[in-house]
Amino acid sequence: MPSKTIAIASDHGGFELKTELKKYLMETGYTVLDLGSDSLESVDYPDFGYALAGAMKEGKAKLGVLICGSGIGISIAANRHSEIRAALVHDALTARLSRQHNDANVICFGGRTIGPEVARDCLNIFLETKFEDGGRHSRRVNKLSDPK
Numbered sequence: 268m269p270s271k272t273i274a275i276a277s278d279h280g281g282f283e284l285k286t287e288l289k290k291y292l293m294e295t296g297y298t299v300l301d302l303g304s305d306s307l308e309s310v311d312y313p314d315f316g317y318a319l320a321g322a323m324k325e326g327k328a329k330l331g332v333l334i335c336g337s338g339i340g341i342s343i344a345a346n347r348h349s350e351i352r353a354a355l356v357h358d359a360l361t362a363r364l365s366r367q368h369n370d371a372n373v374i375c376f377g378g379r380t381i382g383p384e385v386a387r388d389c390l391n392i393f394l395e396t397k398f399e400d401g402g403r404h405s406r407r408v409n410k411l412s413d414p415k
């Protein structure tokens with residue numbers, strides 16, 4: 268198992284899937300750092316994307332999970348932080364490629380666009396797949412940290 272602590276956050280649109288994935292991660296043996304939200308009450312997705320990025324920057328977790336209604340807003344929010352590579356994932360292939368090619372450290376889901384079983388499958392793949400370090404993918408990922 269790679270990193271034992273996984274940070275997780277969502278807005279109201281992702282709250283139900285967050286609850287499911289948090290339970291699943293804990294049952295699988297991970298420690299979960301839950302940064303909210305805590306209910307279906309309407310909140311602003313940037314607050315939760317930023318909270319997770321901040322926690323990862325402080326070293327509280329190496330990997331994270333973010334969920335909003337579509338997965339779009341919260342992934343944009345997280346990707347405004349240079350140390351975050353957040354990938355909006357829809358299926359097993361995008362989950363696998365996010366790790367192999369992009370060294371993604373945050374997986375994002377749309378709580379209104381993906382079912383819990385597919386999301387669990389994607390999350391497993393994300394957690395178990397290694398980055399294809401060393402060649403063209405490293406060169407490209409390094410460029411992400413140094414935008415022109």
Ligand code: RB5
Pocket residue numbers: 278279280281312335336337338339340341
């Ligand atoms: C909230 O209604 C919704 O806009 C949000 O969860 C997300 O989909 C934004 O990208």
